Amino acid sequence: MAKKQFxxxxxxxxxxxxxxxxxxxxxxxxxxxxxxxxxxxxLYYHALTGGDTGLNRDDFFIAIEPDAAGRRLVIRxxxxxxxxxxxxxxxxxxxxxxxxxxxQEQPGNENIDIIGQFGVGFYSAFMVSSTVEVxxxxxxxxxxxxxxSSGADGYTVEPCQKEDGHGTTITxxxxxxxxxxxxxxxxxxxxxxxxxxxxxDYIRYPIRMPMPKHRLKxxxxxxxxxxxxxxxxxxxxxxxxxxxxxxxxxxxxxxYREKFMDYEPPMRTIRSSTEGTATYQALLFIPAxxxxxxYTKDYEKGLQLYASGVLxxxxxxxxxxxxxxxxxxxxDSQDLSLNISREMLQHDRQLKLIxxxxxxxxxxxxxxxxxxxxxxxxxxxxxxxxxxxxxAYSDYGxxxxxxxxxxxxxxxxxxxxxxxxxxxxxxMKEGQKYIYYACAENAERASHLPQTEVLRDQGYxxxxxxxxxxxxxxxxxxDYGDKEFRSVSxxxxxxxxxxxxxxxxxxxxxxKDLLEEMQKALEGKVAEVKLSGRLKSHPVCxxxxxxLSLEMEKVLNAMPGDSPVKAKLVMELNAGHPVFxxxxxxxxxxxxxxxxxxxxxLLYQQALLIEGMPLEDPVEFSNQICQLMQED
Ligand code: ADP
Ligand code: MG
Numbered sequence: 001m002a003k004k005q006f007x008x009x010x011x012x013x014x015x016x017x018x019x020x021x022x023x024x025x026x027x028x029x030x031x032x033x034x035x036x037x038x039x040x041x042x043l044y045y046h047a048l049t050g051g052d053t054g055l056n057r058d059d060f061f062i063a064i065e066p067d068a069a070g071r072r073l074v075i076r077x078x079x080x081x082x083x084x085x086x087x088x089x090x091x092x093x094x095x096x097x098x099x100x101x102x103x104q105e106q107p108g109n110e111n112i113d114i115i116g117q118f119g120v121g122f123y124s125a126f127m128v129s130s131t132v133e134v135x136x137x138x139x140x141x142x143x144x145x146x147x148x149s150s151g152a153d154g155y156t157v158e159p160c161q162k163e164d165g166h167g168t169t170i171t172x173x174x175x176x177x178x179x180x181x182x183x184x185x186x187x188x189x190x191x192x193x194x195x196x197x198x199x200x201d202y203i204r205y206p207i208r209m210p211m212p213k214h215r216l217k218x219x220x221x222x223x224x225x226x227x228x229x230x231x232x233x234x235x236x237x238x239x240x241x242x243x244x245x246x247x248x249x250x251x252x253x254x255x256y257r258e259k260f261m262d263y264e265p266p267m268r269t270i271r272s273s274t275e276g277t278a279t280y281q282a283l284l285f286i287p288a289x290x291x292x293x294x295y296t297k298d299y300e301k302g303l304q305l306y307a308s309g310v311l312x313x314x315x316x317x318x319x320x321x322x323x324x325x326x327x328x329x330x331x332d333s334q335d336l337s338l339n340i341s342r343e344m345l346q347h348d349r350q351l352k353l354i355x356x357x358x359x360x361x362x363x364x365x366x367x368x369x370x371x372x373x374x375x376x377x378x379x380x381x382x383x384x385x386x387x388x389x390x391x392a393y394s395d396y397g398x399x400x401x402x403x404x405x406x407x408x409x410x411x412x413x414x415x416x417x418x419x420x421x422x423x424x425x426x427x428m429k430e431g432q433k434y435i436y437y438a439c440a441e442n443a444e445r446a447s448h449l450p451q452t453e454v455l456r457d458q459g460y461x462x463x464x465x466x467x468x469x470x471x472x473x474x475x476x477x478x479d480y481g482d483k484e485f486r487s488v489s490x491x492x493x494x495x496x497x498x499x500x501x502x503x504x505x506x507x508x509x510x511x512k513d514l515l516e517e518m519q520k521a522l523e524g525k526v527a528e529v530k531l532s533g534r535l536k537s538h539p540v541c542x543x544x545x546x547x548l549s550l551e552m553e554k555v556l557n558a559m560p561g562d563s564p565v566k567a568k569l570v571m572e573l574n575a576g577h578p579v580f581x582x583x584x585x586x587x588x589x590x591x592x593x594x595x596x597x598x599x600x601x602l603l604y605q606q607a608l609l610i611e612g613m614p615l616e617d618p619v620e621f622s623n624q625i626c627q628l629m630q631e632d
Pocket of ligand 1: 082091121
């Protein structure tokens with residue numbers, strides 16, 4: 001019989017496809033099962049619309065039959081089958097999808113749930129087969145046809161017998177193993193079952209396979225026998241397709257644990273689905289703990305992506321923004337085609353739409369958790385808060401609006417507890433210009449910073465920041481509402497009244513010599529020594545001028561690479577402190593001035609220690625203190 005050539009463009013496409021569209025050969029099974037499922041859908045649809053009552057939904061099935069000895073794998077369905085013309089048209093021309101045509105022919109077609117529409121899936125069979133044989137009998141027809149091909153060199157179509165009724169039987173002759181590739185596994189029932197579970201678990205018709213079993217012989221106690229038993233491999237109804245009233249939280253929890261391999265149930269389950277511009281169901285989970293390796297670059301974010309119940313991507317990163325990378329789960333959409341490649345997905349409009357919806361949904365769920373279940377939210381915050389803060393900082397603060405009300409901070413007002421920015425704003429004093437914050441290793445230390453004392457005394461609330469990213473995030477966000485964030489170490493806190501300013505100015509004039517002497521002693525270390533308006537019980541503190549704070553200097557310099565940065569430091573003295581009186585007294589004699597130089601060093605080093613900065617020369621510092629102790 002004359003061999004027919006594939007259409008020229010098909011030939012090239014076939015080559016291309018077999019070698020590049022699919023990254024995993026194993027998906028051929030998914031493709032053939034999806035086609036079988038589509039074929040059953042079509043027949044069932046006809047039966048429904050044509051009033052043909054002879055067909056019963058329960059009679060439909062898909063069978064997989066491996067034959068290791070014969071190196072054959074059969075995939076069989078009792079769907080609509082194909083006529084001779086359909087065989088030629090659908091399998092002879094790549095990228096021609098009978099399913100798409102079918103969909104377009106039906107009135108109100110957007111509701112038909114058929115997977116195929118791209119017209120290349122079938123050819124994935126050639127990734128694992130040396131020969132593909134398709135025997136098909138169209139529903140209602142008496143004749144059957146056999147289509148055979150060994151790849152790009154063409155195909156034959158001939159009449160044949162098919163006794164078991166309508167439908168399609170595809171027989172793959174599995175390739176021989178080569179040095180690099182093993183194909184045997186596609187004949188192994190255990191492996192095939194695994195593939196069905198992974199990719200086709202939610203196909204709505206039973207997928208059956210004879211499974212070899214080793215079991216106790218009936219009526220005996222220790223005699224075993226090898227038998228085969230037909231097993232249904234797929235669970236058929238995806239849990240995310242069931243309505244909320246049909247599934248219990250317990251079922252969702254165990255689904256999550258099994259699927260995402262977690263030992264704990266999720267902290268929160270989020271369900272989202274829409275119809276319209278983008279039809280999808282999403283089932284999302286927030287883990288109850290930080291996944292292993294979460295804050296490392298090895299962690300891969302992403303959601304499982306299904307097209308009409310068939311897994312097409314294990315981890316689709318484009319569905320989740322980085323700041324919600326902790327979310328696990330899946331999305332099932334009827335608008336995506338099965339055969340879409342990774343690169344194409346990235347530009348897929350539907351996918352972008354879905355991602356946008358999910359982002360808003362996750363945000364609003366977190367918000368409602370914060371409002372209604374503060375305790376759980378604080379646990380969540382402990383696990384993933386850092387990621388949200390990175391989000392607020394990233395992309396030049398572009399996600400500020402989305403994230404700012406999800407942030408929590410330790411604060412001077414909430415002993416041991418956390419506050420939102422909205423709560424802080426609600427407690428602000430009349431006329432308060434800024435939202436204050438103090439940075440240190442932890443909240444406890446921040447609360448002891450000398451710079452915080454006067455602010456707290458005057459009743460201003462201070463946020464205590466302790467993560468490296470914190471100050472960077474606040475600087476990137478700039479403000480909340482119309483209130484700017486301001487560090488307690490900033491040279492201008494906006495709280496000093498005019499009288500106090502005047503007083504400081506006068507005192508500074510009076511002690512000009514002392515301040516100049518000390519500044520000289522600290523040449524190259526601080527830009528200025530001045531009298532402070534913010535100190536109460538401490539003699540000294542450091543503040544900064546310009547955009548770079550001491551905390552930021554510390555963080556930036558701890559990063560590898562870049563050349564060191566230096567904050568512009570100001571040393572502030574408390575004129576009301578006894579130490580200051582000593583300094584003034586010492587200024588009177590030549591001998592005393594030398595001491596002032598040493599005291600300047602000591603005060604500077606103390607201030608560094610309080611800020612949690614390393615001493616420039618600890619031995620020198622220790623020597624100077626010893627010297628003081630000997631003088632007594
Ligand atoms: P797609 O599924 O994207 O349409 P395929 O290459 O997977 O593309 O299949 C091409 C066409 O062949 C299908 O659209 C369908 O019309 C037909 N077809 C494939 N497998 C079967 C089958 N088991 N039963 C009936 N028709 C089939
Ligand atoms: Mg297909």
